[in-house]
Amino acid sequence: MKEARAEYARITSRRHEGTFVPPNKITVNEWLDEWLAMRAEDLEETTIYNYRITLDRTRGKLGHIRLQELREEDVEEWMNWALKHGRLRGGKAGTPLGVTSVDMSLARLKEALGRAVTRRLVSVNAARAREHSA
Incomplete structure (x- = not known):
């Protein structure tokens, strides 16, 4: 009962501050699709194509995760994997992706994810503090 009251107080406080994020089941892939569709209204077709290719590098490892459950550690694990095996060959992990490619995907x-924060789908951007460590 004490924990329920504490959670209620936390939610009420966040609602009052305007930082409450209602629960949702959107996955990273679903959000990336929606975000790309929004960006397509403002960007050239070739730019959207490049964004799509760049984000495809993250989808296999991160796409199935619910957006609200994505952690900085997940992003870091993806980066480490991509720098070792990220270039896919026939759907299987292959050779390392270059630092520039990883940085572009991360950007x-x-x-x-920044847009997801603005839209109150998540409370924090799990990729904001990450940079390559190679």
Whole structure:
């Protein structure tokens, strides 16, 4: 009962502050699709194509995760994996992705997750503090 009251107080406080994020079941892939559709209204077709290719590098490892459950550790694990095996060959992990490619994917992911914060789908951007460590 004490925990329920504490949670209620936390939610009430966040609602009052305007920082409450209602629960949802959107996955990273679903959000990336929606975000790309929104961006397509403002960007050239070739730019959207490049964004799509860049984000495809993250989808296999992160796409199935619910957006609200994505952690900085997940992004870090993806980066480490991508720097070792990220270039896919026939759907299987292959050779390392270059630092520039990983940085480009991370930049798009940060941008998409930043928009998710603005839309109150998540409370924090799990990719915001990450940079490559190679």
